Amino acid sequence: MQILELVLYGKNGKKRTLSFAPGKMNIIPGESKAGKSAVGDIIEYCMGGSSCNIAVGVVRDNIEWYGLLLQFESNRIFVARKNPDPGRQSTSFCYYEVGTDIESPEIADFTSNTNTDGIEELLTKQVGISENIHMPEEGESRYPLEANIRHALFCCFQSQDEVTARNHLFHRQSEGLPITNAIRDTLPYFLGAVDENAILLATERRTKDRELRLLKRQVAESESIAGAGSEKAVALLVEAEAVGLFHNTDDLDKSNFNVLYAALKNIQLITQRVPSGSMDHLSTLQTQLREKKDELSVLQDSISEARVYLSDASGLSGELSHQKVRLESIGLFEKLDFNPGKCPLCSGNLNPEPPGIARLKDSIRALDQSINRVEKERPQLRRFIDQQEEKIRILKDEISVIKAEIDGTYAQMQDADCIRDLNDRRAKVFGRISYWLENVDMMDNTADAKKRINELEDRIAEIDAILSNDSVKDRVSSALSVIQNDMTAWAKELEMEYAGAPYRLDMGKVTVVVDYGRPIPLKEMGSGANWLGSHLIAMFGLHKYFINNNRPVPNFLFLDQPSQVYFPEGSTDDEDMDIQAVSKVFGFIRERVAELDGKMQVIVVDHAKLDEAEFTTETVEDWKYTGLKLVPSAWYEETETVPVVNDLAEE
């Protein structure tokens, strides 16, 4: 990915384009407050990130949208991001277009069609960053991290403060430990030390691991079921005999597995028939019993009265020979009203009393007079009682018979239960024998399973080797040693201190280290020139490696004021500048770009303006004492006076 244009869309509706040449060095010389640093900030802002580092001032006050026209291998992308509202830190209104030959829009008549995350994802994918993951080591407290475009950008910017910093090497490393850790965690991916297929391999490993565990479990199960071979077989035969499925276990040769196996295989499940219908029969009997008992109680009632009568009668007379008793009164005198003038039937008043009524009463009275004293024969109930008692006896016999039959039926039902129970037990034992036989048969199949288990274990070990952090470390080492060669050679070119000694990137310390007697890190080196040199050789070393190994990293490098170390303390006057040294630096950059054959783009904004042919060719725009700036002065001289804010000094 390289940058073709940086576009500003002013609040006044105008468009300002800054064009860059891909594959070359692009220089913008300019005095302070021309907007040099803003160029880098704007580029970074358009590529995502949650905050806007573009300094408050002319730029922020006059711009509506920032745009970048990016060139990828086979297409271009135009991204734009809205200027944050006054007083706001940032905005996530973004716009993008994709196409083979698109140009940046003339006016900002587009509206936001995506947000910051969307832009980051888009650029991540377009630059070629695949799915990846960095798993922290055991004991480290960081979360797993997936590298994206924002991480790639650590290598693409060196701001004014960064390009000569001694304590920090990478862009934004000054923000603190989290950034340093992020750099440390994601650089292996960008160096190609992490397998492109890491995610896929991790998934494959998981799947195979699951299959492995399943197979191992199955094999173990088969073995344990079939297990202990003969012992189990004998135990099963004993059980079979206990439920009557097998006989004469003693006669078998218990030491011969095949004999035992054959015996078990021959066992059949034989069940006894269960007698049916007992339940209905029982109901019928119980109904019959009930009826007989009802009959019995009726009979018994009929003779109890008679008995009572007999015993009462004999009791009254006291003498058994006295066979006569008085007539029983039916109570007419109590129940009829014999008063004169009263109706005998209803006790109503009769006035006068009809003759019939009077005669009625008379007839009853006469009757009574007549038979009052008559005695009657004691009723001969004994024969009746005997007859009834005979009937009762027969009935009781019948009842006994029925009861016996009911008991018999219950017994039969219990037997049926026992039989059912035995059948159940036989079925259960038979089932277990079948299961055992199945698994013994399966024993042959475990050979296949075991082979598969070995295959899986081998593949999993293979994957582990590829994915292991150790192997990643090795590959990182290998990459860094390639870079080291370049860095060492270039250190000589730049005539840095300790030239000749190995200069390398140390990912543990995340800085440049030179092995001169002992490892000397960047911050222990002296002189700004060395720091600048270290930054340059490191950045170019990485970019060369990225390009040669086709790594998904944007192929541009933004440098802000590399010449600053060659101005004496506090001065920016051209006369004071060490022209030779600066020229050397620019020459160095030029050569590196040329070596990479158009694959790398460098954008340098600087105070220095050299009077060299190449310098002039490479100058994109000259903002040094030409009145030309990032934001055309015409734009803000048209608008209302902007409240004066403290401009950040560029020194």
Add this chain to the structure above:
Amino acid sequence: MREWEYRPDEVKYLFNPAFCGRVIYAAIAEYQKSTGRDFPFPLVYLILPLVLPRQIRTEINSRTKLVNWVQRHQELVFNFGTRASDLIEITNEAVEFMMQTGFLKLTDNGELSKQIIAGNLSKTKHTDQEVIECLSKARHVGRWFAGAGKVETIYTSLGVRP
């Protein structure tokens, strides 16, 4: 006897004056037919205790003389007095009902006589076997009394007095 509204349903339905009255009427009518004379009042209390109890009713047969029949069926009549006593109120109501409706009348001699002729039961409407049997046996009882002689004899042979 309670007021009509307060009687239990079984009592209302089984011992209702219309049915019992019709039974009594049947006996009286048969008696009059056999003897040509009016029915002595005291005998009216002996009809229902003979006809209504099923055990007794089924054995009734007027071909046998009452006295002999009693001798042969002592187990059925040894407690006849109690039964008759229990049925007095119902008998009174039934007789009153029949007199009110005109089917029976009380003569000046204090005897009962049929007045309006009651029709036979419809063979299609009234098919309950028990009802048919009750009326039939009531007629038997009428014949019994007719052939048994004096009221005193009938009372004593059944072992009861007023």
